Amino acid sequence: MVERPDILLEFDAVDYSYPLSEMPAIQNLSLQLTAGQKTALIGQNGCGKSTLFLLADGLCRANRGVIKSRGLPLRHDRVALNQWRQRVGLVFQDPEQQLVAPTVAADVSYGLCNLELPEAEIAQRVEQVLHQFGLSELAMRPLHQLSLGQKKRVSLAGVMALRPELLLLDEPTAYLDPIQTRQFLAALTQIEAEGTTLLIATHDLDFVYRWADWLLVMDQGRLLLEGTPEQVFSRPDLLELGLGLPLLKQIWDSLPADLRQGQSPPRTLEQLRLAIRP
Structure with missing residues (x-):
């Protein structure tokens, strides 16, 4: 692949298998995500979407191949990972997997504290994202007292406090009711308007069709198709996957x-x- 500074995430011939698994979760995966491009990732359950995200955030380490952001390869020492996660952020499907502190404010500040930033800067960033995502009045609320929609917003705020260039979201509207879904998508619209590039993995094809600039279709750990929504949903081989339209x-x-x-x-x-x- 040609090196380009506008490529926020690049996978070059990446393979990954989970420990003790005989089947690879990711196979010879190559892709590029361009800054400013709204990208959606679709595929059947077990196709490798979540594994791709774990690799992209450095939570799993590729067995083969290279992962880069703006031409810089992902390294797995502590300092390098902290720097990487200031560029590439990940919001899990289940917020319970991401929330680690007793209160909203403490959880949002957790990643910032790991960066060893000055206390004044941490406080300023926390205050900013709490206000941005409508969480200011919940700052001292214990996490176990929050609704699922509120927990989703807290996990999003904690990642956005790090000010990533690229935000990865795994099934962001899963488990949410229609009102919570609209609120969460409104927050994503604001994030995008402020310059953060989004990659969303989802089964919601109606959302994908109206929102995305570019689609990635995975099957059995491989990138099967990519293109605009019009191109991808006109391909007969997409129907063979049973994803629907x-x-x-x-x-x-x-x-x-x-x-x-x-x-x-x-x-x-x-x-x-x-x-x-x-």
Whole structure:
């Protein structure tokens, strides 16, 4: 691959197998994520999405291949990992796997304390992200008293306190009700607007279709397909994976051919309305 400074995450021929496992979780995986590009990662359960994230954040170490950010290879000593996680942040699907301190403020400050930053800077960053994610009034609240949606926001705030360039989110709306989902996605929109690049692993194809600039499709630890949502969801080999299609794509494909002729598939309800109006 050609070295480019705008590549926030690069996997070059990466292999990984979990200890005592005979089957590789990641096989010869090569990909590049560009700064500013909204990327979604899809695939069946067990395809390697979560393992990719663990490798990208340095929580697992590749058996073969190289992982880079802006051309700098990932190293696994303590200092290098702390520096890496200031560039690449990870929010787990289950916030219980990520929350480690007794209160909201203590948990948000945890990663900053590991960086040995001055106390004044830690306090300033914590105050900023608590306000940003609507958590200021919960600063001293014990974590066990929070709702799941609040815990998700705390885990997000703790990562964003490190100010990463790239944020990896594993099934960010899993377990959330519709109101909590809207609140969490609004927070992601704000993060993106402030310059952080997002990579989201999800099973929500309707969200992927309207949101993503670029899709990565994994199967059995390999990168099977990549492209724009229009390109990927038009590929017949995608159907063979049994992932299904976004509802808007299904509606569009069911319309008469003469109505669709010369038009790109709409990715939002408003685009669909404009495409079919007389």
